Amino acid sequence: MKTLPGSQDLPLTVARALDLIGRTGSVSEAAETLGVTQPAVSKGIAQLEARFGLSLLQRGARPLRLTEEGEALARFARQSDLAQSQALGALEDARSNRRGTVRLGSFGSSASFHILPKTLAAFARKHPGISLEVQEFPDDELRKVLAEGLVDVAILSIEVNETFEVLPITADKLVALLPLGHALMSRRQLTAADLADDPFILTKGGSGPLVERWFAQAGIRPRITHTILQVNSIVALVQAGLGVSIIAEQALPDVSGRCHVVPLHPTVPRTIGFARTGRPFRAHAPDTFWQFCSRLELLGPDPG
Known part of the structure; x- marks a missing residue:
């Protein structure tokens, strides 16, 4: 099967240079903005043109303008930079606890009446960007969904020979x-x-x-x-x-x-506490919740 000329990765720096040239009409300004030399930008564009057999610049125009094919690469650069910015923003939001979700399993009345409302309210005050999704299950089913990773943390009646990592709460x-x-x-x-x-x-x-x-x-x-x-x-x-x-x-x-x-x-x-498996959490938010709960004192005052 014939290999297409575009089957290799596109050089993002050249695509960014084309985007800047399309805005400024100048190779030298594009090179200066990117922190590279003008010959390096010109060489990169020439190599792409040779690779695809297409012109990326309308060289007879002053200021320089992009061809439709050059504009396609400029759009690729803008979309790549936007995707990178969004990804980095999501990572920073997670690191700073400005976003995220914790799936919390509960065994029912003891937790729902007396423990969860105070604990979850205190956590929400400290980390308002993290959402908490509470799901109730019978005890035996809750242990199963926790082991299967369908919830991140569970509040359980702790057994004598408990198989999960636990934080006694009350x-x-x-x-x-x-x-x-x-x-x-x-x-x-x-x-x-x-x-x-x-x-x-x-x-x-x-x-x-x-x-x-x-x-x-x-x-x-x-x-x-x-x-x-x-x-x-x-x-x-x-x-x-x-x-x-x-x-x-x-x-x-x-x-x-x-x-x-x-x-x-x-x-x-009986002792009631939060439980997790020994596996790493799927995201940063559940770990933040676990660390918060680890600072609660057994039989201590309302969490806050």
Whole structure:
């Protein structure tokens, strides 16, 4: 197959010289602007003309003018310089945290009610150019999408033998949720045996396995009558007197006047934190967010 004369890279300096000649009508001015010699510019133009067998300058005109083919190369130079300028601007914006996106995965209520609003608001004040996209997933699915790189950072209930790199943010614990007027409302703590006889509403959220282990450790099997994902639905069922439940304290909305909250014995603590894989981030913005979160103190004041 015959090789086209234009199949090699175009010399950008010569194309820029043509653009300047088209504006000034002068080879010497173009050379001076580019910081090269006039003979070098003339030689480069001559080599391109010989390579393509086309004239790039209307040499009989004064001042010098470009042919249509020369103007095509001048446009190439302008477009290349614009693309370079835009690319460098994007890099500088990213370096200076003036732009970028962080994909944040959340496991739901505990994060959404108590942790994310304060953290994300503080981050937005510090880096207003970086957008944060929050997506909620069930715990098991969230771990999968984080491992697959579909989110940059996830907020999780941290496991004992955690496989991800984590930043602990806050501590949480499980609490019992009783209907108002329940016989156990006056108790300061509740055991698994205390809740064994009531209809039980089991959460399908991230604390569900912790609840089941808590009962199992006491040798108790709760009378599960409902299995519910949404915290507000659990609260509504308990409020209606349809059973008792156990959920994470930080997942609770304001239940005053609706339900009664009682601590558990033994206590069931859990740690919530941000997690990432060990791989490098896909962009600078997620790294900026991770570094910001790394400065938050466990159980400290509101981030800011």
